[in-house]
Amino acid sequence: MIKTRNPHWRTFLADYLRSKSNVLSEKLAAARDSLTLEPSIFSDVHFVRLHAYRQLQLRFRNVVGLRVIEFGGSNGIVPKLMPHIADYEIAPNYPDVDLHDLSRYPRECFNIVVIDNVLEHLSDPRQALDEIHAILQVGGKCICLTPFLIRIHGYPDDYWRFTESGLRKLFDRFSHVEIESWGNRFTVATTMQLGWLSVRNSRRLLRAALWNEPEWPITFLTIAHK
DSSP, X not given: OOOOXXXXXXXXXXXXXXXXXXXXXXXXXXXXXXXXXXXXXXXXXXXXXXXXXXXXXXXXXXXXXXXXXXESOOOSHHHHHSTTOSEEEEOOOTTTSOTTOOTTSOTTOEEEEEEESOGXXXXXXXXXXXXXXXXXXXXXXXXXXXXXXXXXOXXXXXXXXXXXXXXXXXXXXXXXXEEEEEOOHHHXXXXXXXXSOBHHHHHHTTOOOOOOOTTSOSEEEEEEEO
């Protein structure tokens, strides 16, 4: 009997070696990114939020004379990204303030409403966005950060994950919506392995990964204009 060679083993081996090479390249790139991170106000922030916060810093650091309110508690970072805004209010957290009913706040009185990783915790996010729309002045903006490829977390519950298409649907009553995502496979794997990791510790452990792969979004930044 004549043995026939498996015609696929060379392809399999090539794919395997290519996969290993890609993983090594990603780890080296992550180490490079970690070493280039500058100590800053972001040091204690979960490093998957770094991209969105940097974008906000670039866009709003020189903005003045606006009335801003942030709902859902605060880690204290977003106000630092808008250092020239004196009228920045951080609303009491849930259940003292429920985003599903903002009737205690005057209509059309705020220039900016911030919801930082809050939308996924709301049982009816569309109703909450209707309430936010009502208290924004014409031309005002809702700044919304939301997670996607990240573990389930409470505070007090975790209901939703939104794609770009889902976010556009939720914000469809706003006149103009800007959405950008950030994430990559290496960071997804890192968060699965290590969970919460600060910018400081990601730098120390050489685990930051700052490149973007749109098909692997970890976070979304939405800026919706009324």
